[in-house]
Amino acid sequence: MxxxxxxxxxxxxxxxxxxxxxxxxxxxxxxxxxxxxxxxxxxxxxxxxxxxxxxxxxxxxxxxxxxxxxxxxxxxxxxxxxxxxxxxxxxxxxxxxxxxxxxxxxxxxxxxxxxxxxxFPDWRQSTSDKKQGSGGLVDDRTEEIATEIYAISTQVAIDAYEDLLAHGICEEQARFALPQxxxxxxxxxxxxxxxxxxxxxxxxxxxxxxxxxxxxxxxxxxxxxxxxxxxxxxxxxxx
Known part of the structure; x- marks a missing residue:
């Protein structure tokens, strides 16, 4: 960013x-x-x-x-x-x-x-104050777990994107598989x-x-x- x-x-x-x-x-x-x-x-x-x-x-x-x-x-x-x-x-x-x-x-x-x-963000805690959106940073263990989950899910999405392209799907549709x-x-x-x-x-x-x-x-x-x-x-x- x-x-x-x-x-x-x-x-x-x-x-x-x-x-x-x-x-x-x-x-x-x-x-x-x-x-x-x-x-x-x-x-x-x-x-x-x-x-x-x-x-x-x-x-x-x-x-x-x-x-x-x-x-x-x-x-x-x-x-x-x-x-x-x-x-x-x-x-x-x-x-x-x-x-x-x-x-x-x-x-x-x-x-x-x-x-x-x-x-890859620095993970923050959820909060009940929806106007704020998030709380402080999570602890080290939660950071590690969240990063692992995120890395796996984004890699699955990237792999899907590449597979769609490899099967001849057009770029403008293959991009739907990309992560946020x-x-x-x-x-x-x-x-x-x-x-x-x-x-x-x-x-x-x-x-x-x-x-x-x-x-x-x-x-x-x-x-x-x-x-x-x-x-x-x-x-x-x-x-």
Missing amino acids: KAEYVDHMGSDLSVVNAARVSFDKVSMWGNTEAIAEAERLNSLFMEQREIPEPELMDKDKSLIAFLAKHDHWTPFGHTALTLRMAAPIPIRTQCFKHKVGFVENEESRRYISSLPEIF GAVVNWIWTGNLMSFANFYNKRAAKDAQGEIQELAKAVGEIIQPLYPVAWAALTSKAHK
Whole structure:
């Protein structure tokens, strides 16, 4: 299960200027002159001096905080981020429930017959609190037994899949035999607001443990790309 960076468009400044266009205004990075001077010296002396990271002016940081606090979401939509994702089928399904601002393309087992990776979870206890879904981790002995049961059952399913293909059954039907633990790969593109909405819901303490892990991996990719906007949009995620 993983999230990997592919591409992105825009920055914190993109969010600011999407909002400031309402007043026909444009902001610049707060340290634009320092960046330009470092680049000039590098060109002049053919050296690799450190280029400062772009920084927003305080007034623009305050604007982003205001937009997030009052749910003015459209300026955050003028961004785009593409990730390559991998997760077992039930977790993929939970991700795909987030539709607004997203587009996804996943691998199709109508056309491929390679064996899928099987996800092995850290087993958790059942709980009577169905809103939570599960309790703490099981003890070592139960972990061993559960893993053995799971490994046997998934191998039976994989063997059935291979047997169906060997008997000439088409890929799009043979895939019905695959287990829920089969890992699916997909390309996921969305704007900053859509990813923040996903993160806020799926990194929450009452979300399933596996998707919490995936949401946090997504957040670790996005945070350095849009540090001010991401912090403003996700500040309430764990409260």
